[in-house]
Amino acid sequence: MALAELDPDLLRRYDTAGPRYTSYPTAREFTPDFGEAAYRRHILFGGRPASAPLSLYVHVPFCESPCFYCGCNRLITRDRAAADRYLEYLAREISLIAPFFGDDRPVRQLHLGGGTPNFLSPEQLSRLIEALERGFLLTSGGERDYSVELDPRWLSSAFLDTLAALGFNRASFGVQDFDPDVQRAVNRIQSEAQTLEAIAQCRERGFRSINVDLLYGLPRQTAEGFGRTLSAVIRARPQRIAVYGYAHLPQLFKAQRQLDATELPAAETRLALLRLAIERLGAAGYRYIGLDHFALPEDDLAQARERGDLHRNFMGYTTHADCDLIGLGVSAISHVDDCFSQNHRDLKAWEAALDRGRLPIWRGLAASFDDIVRADVIQRLMCQGVVDIRAVEARHGIVFEEYFSEARMKLERLQADGLVTVGAREIRATDRGQLLLRLLAMCFDRYLGPRAASADPPRFSRVI
Secondary structure, rough: OOOOHOHHHHHHOOOOOOOOOOOOOOHHHOOOOOOOHHHHHHHHOOOOOOOOOOOEEEEEOOOOOOOOOOOOOOOEOOHHHHHHHHHHHHHHEEEEEEEEOOOOOEEEEEEEEEEEEEEEEHHHHHHHHHHHHHHHHEEOOOEEEEEEEEEEHHHHHHHHHHHHHOOOEEEEEEEOHHHHHHHHHHHOOOOHHHHHHHHHHHHOOOEEEEEEEEEEEOOOHHHHHHHHHHHHHHHOOOOOOEEEEEOOOOOOOOHHHOHHHOOOOOOHHHHHHHHHHHHHHHHOEEEEEEEOEEEEOHHHHHHHHHOOOOOOOOEEHHHHHHEEEEEEOOOOOOOOOOEEEOOOOOOOHHHHHHHHOOOOOEEEEEEOOOHHHHHHHHHHHHHHHHHEEEHHHHOOOOOOOHHHHHHHHHHHHHHHOOOOOOOOOOOEEEOOHHHHHHHHHHHOOOOOOOOHOOOOOOOOOOOO
């Protein structure tokens, strides 16, 4: 990555807010007008083949203690009985939604996210998988991609044994930063030894892929401390590493109000942390996948990017573009055919809908033709950094130059700054532009008004 070629003045000029494009349109555009009835119609009459594979996301919202940087939908409790009740309602949701997909659509991908999925006991985890097996066709072959987010502070050997026995083969660990001073500031005390031992235990049980999440831009972070974290993670050699920029949005996320904003690093320090991560990961053999993800060359994500079939959805980068995504649990998001739906974010509202025998849909969106065309272009940019103009025209029956005349004008400024090349046959991010793919994608986003980047409260995180 050519971060060294991005001068500070240019970065400051483009240090604006924008979507992460895990979907287009983004969840900000979902509306309560799209409810359960609309979702059912799209499932029944959508364009996917009846045998197309599925991807399942299950949200487990419980955490034993709050991390002050967190923007996830989670519930802080140490009452394991709360998980028993939650699993009962999850089983109801599964029984309501599964019949719409039949029993012959294989679940190629399963991901447990949170929250903290290992808040569950081994017995509760087994009960969850049993409920999924009653409703869906869980695959057992080599194509299975079953992953889980794990917190090493609360991880037991028994839980790992159960994961392995149930067929999970990928694990993701939140590290953020090993520096004790940073950990105290964000209320997440997690030792390097504890984390590396958890990674080793996953490998001993046959997990084929490990991901580690890091955050730059946290309070009290320094290049020296973050450098030590990078060295420790690189020594562990996870297949994937995500290096996210911390999004400080206290107006949206109450936990972040516990942070001392005066301890957040300045923009120059934040940029130095990102530069350090890119340089160190590149030197260690990791390939840049897109946005903030890195992977070893033999990893599925790196190979998918090389082939040109990398995909991006609400779980981040994935290799399962051919799957309908079904979200289960409070706040979970689904993408079925050309519609999006999100479950109630409030636990009581989610439970109340299920008590009435209804799917717990809070809001959603049926994509228009324009949404589909723009989503195609944005996917190509976010996953490959290049748009084949003729291919887009053939897929959608448009004249690219006319359809995207406004976007082409927006790209001119980025082209002048050396972030993108725009030709008659393709639009391609330069090496400099690869780090700013969100900016390129924003040129094609018709929902972004002129004041979206400066909205108060902010709607999106900073792009750098």
